[in-house]
Amino acid sequence: AQSVTQLDSQVPVFEEAPVELRCNYSSSVSVYLFWYVQYPNQGLQLLLKYLSGSTLVKGINGFEAEFNKSQTSFHLRKPSVHISDTAEYFCAVSGAGTYKYIFGTGTRLKVLA
Amino acid sequence: ETGVTQSPTHLIKTRGQQVTLRCSSQSGHNTVSWYQQALGQGPQFIFQYYREEENGRGNFPPRFSGLQFPNYSSELNVNALELDDSALYLCASSRDYNSPLHFGNGTRLTVT
Numbered sequence: 001a002q003s004v005t006q007l008d009s010q011v012p013v014f015e016e017a018p019v020e021l022r023c024n025y026s027s028s029v030s031v032y033l034f035w036y037v038q039y040p041n042q043g044l045q046l047l048l049k050y051l052s053g054s055t056l057v058k059g060i061n062g063f064e065a066e067f068n069k070s071q072t073s074f075h076l077r078k079p080s081v082h083i084s085d086t087a088e089y090f091c092a093v094s095g096a097g098t099y100k101y102i103f104g105t106g107t108r109l110k111v112l113a
Numbered sequence: 114e115t116g117v118t119q120s121p122t123h124l125i126k127t128r129g130q131q132v133t134l135r136c137s138s139q140s141g142h143n144t145v146s147w148y149q150q151a152l153g154q155g156p157q158f159i160f161q162y163y164r165e166e167e168n169g170r171g172n173f174p175p176r177f178s179g180l181q182f183p184n185y186s187s188e189l190n191v192n193a194l195e196l197d198d199s200a201l202y203l204c205a206s207s208r209d210y211n212s213p214l215h216f217g218n219g220t221r222l223t224v225t
Contacts, residue, residue, distance in 0.1 A: 004155075034213070043117075043203055043216040044156070090155050100146070100169050101214065103155030 002027040002093045006104035013081055014112050021076040021107045023091030030096035033074040035065055038088045038106075047089075050074065051096075061085070086111045115140055117206050117217035125223045126194050134189045134220045136204030144168070144210045145187040147179060150201040150219070162187055163210040191222075199224045 007022040025031060032051050036044040048059025055067040065076045074091060088108050092101040118137045126132050138145050144163045148156035158171035162181035176192040185206070191198055201221050205214035 036216075041218075041221075043218040044205075045216070046213065049213055092155075098169075098210075100158050100161060100171075101148075101156070102158070103148075105155045106153075 002029075002031060002095060002102045004091050004093050004102055004104040006091055006107050008107050009105070010108045010110065012110045012112055015083055016080050018079050019077065019081050019085075019109065021089050021091075021109065023074045023076065023104060025072050025074065025091075025093045027072075027093060027095065032094045032096055033065075033067060034092040034094075034101065035059065035063070035074070035076050036090045036092060036103075037061075038090065040087075044090065047076070081109070081111045083111050083113060085109060117204055117215055119202075119204050119217040119220050121220060122218070123221045123223075125225060128194055128196060128224055130194050131190065131192045132194060132222060134191075134202050134204075134222070136187045136189070136206075136217060138185045138187065138204075138206030139215050142206035142208050142215070143185050144207045144212070145181055145185065146205045146207070146214060147187070147189050148203040148205065149173070150203060151197075152200070156203055159189070161210065168210055194224045196224050198222065 005024045013019045034049045035047040050067045058064045088106045091104040146161040147159040150156040160170040161168045165181045181187045201219040203219045205216045
């Protein structure tokens with residue numbers, strides 16, 4: 001079985017500052033890892049995914065994440081945020097090859113002017 | 114290509130009633146997964162259908178049931194609604210059971 005912990009429920013950050021949203025997972029098997037963004041009253045949009053290969057994954061909207069197997073982490077980063085990045089961000093894990101996602105509880109990113 | 118579409122967008126039901134939510138999968142996708150997202154929480158896996166057969170189920174009672182049709186669209190049925198069933202229900206489709214999910218915008222169900 002897998003589980004996901006998002007360590008911060010809310011992250012306020014000023015516009016154009018860097019941000020890191022933390023995600024740790026646990027699993028006894030190989031995993032796939034994902035980050036999704038959810039804007040108010042909308043579904044989930046895939047930001048990036050790690051399936052295999054390079055541990056540094058680049059996604060849409062300037063986001064990237066690094067898979068760290070030894071620390072069981074998959075933190076999301078952006079070097080310079082915009083007001084439009086204000087949203088809820090979810091980290092998800094699935095056993096490799098299953099695509100039955102386990103989601104974290106989410107991190108609300110609030111970008112301040 | 115059209116994305117995942119869900120209907121209705123909002124729904125209000127009374128405790129004890131039954132509800133059916135619908136999902137049209139993205140073109141070329143044969144797998145549909147359903148998730149429940151309670152307010153302030155992450156989505157929770159309800160079940161997945163692959164080529165009209167259930168292909169895994171989360172920790173939800175039997176009053177949550179589903180169906181997938183030959184065109185790969187899907188329904189989620191919930192019987193004997195409870196107040197705690199109030200949530201955003203998300204449908205996601207994928208090319209097959211071994212591919213990333215594409216989510217719809219969800220159906221907001223309110224049980225009073």
